[in-house]
Amino acid sequence: MPIYRIAIGTPGEASHPDALKAALAEFFSMLIFVFAGQGSGMAFSKLTDGGASTPAGLISASLAHAFALFVAVSVGANISGGHVNPAVTFGAFVGGHITLLRSILYWIAQLLGSVVACLLLKFSTGGLETSAFALSSGVSSWNAVVFEIVMTFGLVYTVYATAVDPKKGNLGTIAPIAIGFIVGANILAGGAFDGASMNPAVSFGPAVVSWTWTNHWVYWLGPFIGAAIAAIVYDHIFIDDNAHQPLPANDF
Numbered sequence: 001m002p003i004y005r006i007a008i009g010t011p012g013e014a015s016h017p018d019a020l021k022a023a024l025a026e027f028f029s030m031l032i033f034v035f036a037g038q039g040s041g042m043a044f045s046k047l048t049d050g051g052a053s054t055p056a057g058l059i060s061a062s063l064a065h066a067f068a069l070f071v072a073v074s075v076g077a078n079i080s081g082g083h084v085n086p087a088v089t090f091g092a093f094v095g096g097h098i099t100l101l102r103s104i105l106y107w108i109a110q111l112l113g114s115v116v117a118c119l120l121l122k123f124s125t126g127g128l129e130t131s132a133f134a135l136s137s138g139v140s141s142w143n144a145v146v147f148e149i150v151m152t153f154g155l156v157y158t159v160y161a162t163a164v165d166p167k168k169g170n171l172g173t174i175a176p177i178a179i180g181f182i183v184g185a186n187i188l189a190g191g192a193f194d195g196a197s198m199n200p201a202v203s204f205g206p207a208v209v210s211w212t213w214t215n216h217w218v219y220w221l222g223p224f225i226g227a228a229i230a231a232i233v234y235d236h237i238f239i240d241d242n243a244h245q246p247l248p249a250n251d252f
Contacts, residue, residue, distance in 0.1 A: 005096025005235075013101045022080035022102070023109040029076035029084045030113030031120075033068045034205055039121050040064030042128050058191050066184025073176040081163075082176065085199040086110050091156040091227035095235040097164060107201075114205030122209055132212035133195040133203045133219055141215050144194035148222025149229070151186040152198045156230035158182045165239055198223055 013019055041064075044057045069084060076082035081098075083089045089106045092098040098106075118130040135144050162168060162175035183198060190196035197203045203219035206212075 006093065007096065007099045009099030009101030011101075013099060014105060019102055019105055023105040025076045025079035026083060026106050027109040027113040027116075029072040029080070029082060030110045030201055031117045032075070033065075033072040033084055034114045034117035034202055035121060036068035037061070037065040037202065038118060038130060038206060041131065042121060042125055045131075046125075046128065053192070058188060061191060062184040062187040065187055066180040068180075069183050070176050070180030073179050077176065080106065084110070085155075085223075086201050087152050087199060087223035087227040088156060088159055090224050091159065091231040092164070094228045094231040095160070095164065110201040111204050114201040115208050116205075118205040118209040130206045130209045132207045132210045132214075132216070133197050134212075135194050135215055135218070136192060139193050141218050144215065144218045145222040145225075147190045147194050148197060148218060149226040151190050151196060152223040152226030153230045154186060154226075155179065155182050155198050156227040157234055160230065160234040161238075165234070167239075194218065198226075200224070 041057075041061055044060050048054070048057070072084045073082035076084065081092070083092065083106060086107045089098065089103050089110070093100060093103045122128065122130055135141065158178055159175070162171055162178045168175075186198060187196040195203075197219045200220045200223055203216065207216050
């Protein structure tokens with residue numbers, strides 16, 4: 001991947017109205033996504049009186065996250081591109097589709113959106129715990145890193161194929177649902193092992209509110225590596241260099 005595509009951005013970009021609106025859109029999209037996704041887990045725990053995890057709980061988490069992400073990406077697509085994930089933003093940066101300064105704005109907004117969603121959940125549920133992501137018995141931190149790399153690779157590869165690729169054509173209209181589907185499917189695959197985050201912000205909010213940081217680094221390292229690999233592979237192999245154009249943030 002040609003290094004010239006990566007851009008830092010200009011100092012004025014951080015205060016440009018379009019960039020601030022895009023960051024605000026990421027904040028609201030993340031709030032919507034985390035409130036529904038994390039909230040579904042809290043609701044299931046309440047219905048089962050905090051019982052052991054079950055296949056039904058995994059399926060409900062998969063569906064809630066898939067549906068909520070479909071909506072969150074859709075409502076932000078025309079403003080910010082609907083990243084709703086710091087790893088997706090990082091993948092876009094690696095591919096030269098967003099500047100570093102705008103990426104930082106997005107990351108701040110995404111993290112704040114997740115924290116606010118978890119605070120709202122804790123308050124509105126009467127103080128129920130917003131459980132942080134954790135590894136299952138027998139799963140090491142490096143096992144989980146590999147899981148997160150592979151799952152996030154699938155997610156960001158899907159983002160590139162359906163939303164970033166200039167040849168996507170009408171396929172772009174189904175990008176939000178395809179993105180929601182791959183996240184839901186990956187939760188079915190990895191949820192029982194490490195929670196299947198694929199999204200550092202989704203892990204960050206519950207960690208802050210519950211103040212639980214055990215193995216938290218896993219949910220940053222894995223997704224960022226997976227996102228970078230997907231961006232480099234898809235951009236280098238499948239996007240024609242001559243047809244490549246740096247895209248404004250709201251083009252995907």
